[in-house]
Amino acid sequence: GYTSAESIGESLTVLVPERFQSAHIAGVSRVVKTGETRIIGETVEVFGLHRDGHEFPIELSLATWEEAGDRFFSGIIRDISERSEMTRALAVSQRRMEAILESANDAIISIDDHGLVVSWNGAAAEMFGYTSDEMLGEPVAVVVPARFREAHTEGVKRVTSGGERHVIGQTVELAGLHRDGREFPIELSLGTWIVDDRRYFSGIIRDITERKVAEDAVQVANKALNEKNFQLEALSGKLAKYLSRQVYDSIFEGKTEVQVQSYRKELTVFFSDIAGFTDLTDRLEAEVVSDVLNRYLSEMAAIADECGGTIDKFIGDGIMIFFGDPQTRGRREDAIECVAMALRMKKRTAQLNAEWVDAVGPNPLQVRIGINTGFCTVGNFGSEDRLDYTIVGGAVNAAARLEATAELNQIQITHATYSLIKDRFYCRPIGDIAVKGISHELRTYEVVGEFKDLSPEQTIEAEIGDFKVSLNPSTLDLEAAQRAREALHTALAALDAQEDTESG
Structure with a gap:
């Protein structure tokens, strides 16, 4: 900040910060008196003093010589403020990085x-x-x-x-x-x-030692869990053999509480039995009887499951099934499915008889089937420790009695069931029958088949009071068939007229 004119002839100390002035004067005196040099010929970093009083870093290179007995000094000075600031910033950055690394x-x-x-x-x-x-x-x-x-x-x-x-x-x-x-x-x-x-x-x-230990622990736990799940699946699969599919699904899906409880509900109940099974066991070896019975029950159970029936129990060679709980399609559809199941069972039994001619002999399995629709008490019966999901009531007894009174290979149903399925299946009236344990007679019908499956040779029979019909279409020529149609139309017209009169 000083001009040349202002500086020549003046003491150099005005350019030296006060804290360094004594050392500066001592150094000059030492060199003059003794010739000892310490920083002469070297480049050092010191501080200079500006005219305005602020200090700044400088790089100083000193030299000295004698001339005519006098000692002279020269210095090459460089302002290193920028470099010093960069060095300081770098040092700060380095310390910051070291602190980050160490933390x-x-x-x-x-x-x-x-x-x-x-x-x-x-x-x-x-x-x-x-x-x-x-x-x-x-x-x-x-x-x-x-x-x-x-x-x-x-x-x-x-x-x-x-x-x-x-x-x-x-x-x-x-x-x-x-x-x-x-x-x-x-x-x-x-x-x-x-x-x-x-x-x-x-x-x-x-x-990651702790993480690996935790992962290993999770793997061990998962393996143990998978093994338990496998055991539970195996156990549930075994339990499923003792429960109907509907009951099993209802329990394991949490839809049904496993506790003593019951309720009233309209169901369609099915009973079947193999006629003469006792004689069969007397004629055949126990192993043959066991194989035949298990095959028969397995085939019937598969059909029941496909049709949506709830298998209540196997009673020796008998089967008890009901429709309408725990799953239902509606009272009419439940009855239709039950009757359709019975027809499939009857057909499948005939096929099995053909397979078992050599094993069973000339007297094949003959089945009797009874079906009834009515209100039953359904639910879990027993104790808190042992339950049985089943149905009880008069409608159940009626179905069992129908099965007992049915002819061989006959499907016998009550009027309650007939009224629900009559538009789908051809049923031949049997009449009113008295059965043990029921105070009133039961009007019953034999299920012949589904209308769409009837052959032209099938005889259609019905007897309701004064109304009687017996028709085998295959025996009628064209003229006779036309006269039969006219007779049926006349009968329908008379029934319609009577209905109009009664309603009027």
């Missing part, structure tokens, strides 16, 4: 292109057991298990020479080697950079 929970390690450690934070020291002083300048391979060292060294060489990067920029799970010789699982994230044409590598390392 990190993960180990952070840097190596050069020869695999030598250039940075080793406190977490690395704690993780591997080596201090920073012990590792700086040493091969990082010391913390790499022996079986991985060759691959580690080859990887550093490959990337340094510009080759393919396999794990750079990724996070991988490996093993680390502690100072005490034990291996432990680590998670490693690798990065790389170049400074002054040299490649460096950095790794952020996390000890």
Whole structure:
């Protein structure tokens, strides 16, 4: 801040900060008196004093000489404020980075292109057991298990020479080697950079021992859980053999409470029995009887399941099934499905008889079937410790009695069931019958088949009071068939007229 005119002939101390002036004067005096030089010929960093009073860093190169017995000094001075500020900022940044590295929970390690450690934070020291002083300048391979060292060294060489990067920029799970010789699982994230044409590598390392222990524990728990699930599935599969599919599904899906409870509901009830089964057991070996009975019951159960029936129980060679609980399609559809099931069972039994001619002999299985629709009490009966899902009531007894009074290979139904299925199935009236245990007579019908399946040779019979019909279409010629149609139309017209009269 001083001009040349202002400075020539003036003391140099005006350019020296006050705290350095005594040392400056002493140094000049020493050189003049003794010739001893300390910083002459060197470049040093000191501070200069500006005219406005502020100090600033300078780089000073001093020289001295004698002339005519006098001592002279010269100095080349450079203002290094910018460089000093950059140096200070770099030092601050370095300290900040060191603080970050030292405060990190993960180990952070840097190596050069020869695999030598250039940075080793406190977490690395704690993780591997080596201090920073012990590792700086040493091969990082010391913390790499022996079986991985060759691959580690080859990887550093490959990337340094510009080759393919396999794990750079990724996070991988490996093993680390502690100072005490034990291996432990680590998670490693690798990065790389170049400074002054040299490649460096950095790794952020996390000890995942606890996580691996937890993962192993989860795997063990999952394995145990899978084994339990398998056991439960096997057990539930076995239990399913003792329960009807509908009851099993209702319980395991949480739709039904497993407790003593019952309720009234309209159901269609089915009973079947093999006629003369006792004689069959007397004629055949027990093993043959067992095979025949189990095959028969399995086939009938499969049909019942396909039709949506709830198998209540097997009673020796008898079967009890009901429709309408725990699942229902409506009272009419339940009755239709029950009758359709009975027809399928009758047909399948005939097919089985053809297969069993050699085993059973000339007298095949003959079945009797009874079906009734009515209100029953349905639910869980028994004690809190032992329950039986079943149905009870007069409608159940009526179905059982119908089965007992049915002819061989006959499906006998009550009028209650007939009224629900008559538009779908042809039924031949049997009449009113008295059965044991029921005070009133039951009007019954024999199910012949579904209308769509009837053959032209099928005789249609009905007798209701004064109304009687017996028709076999195959026996009528065209003229007779036309007269039969006219007679039926006349009968329908008379019934319609009577209905109009009664309603009017």
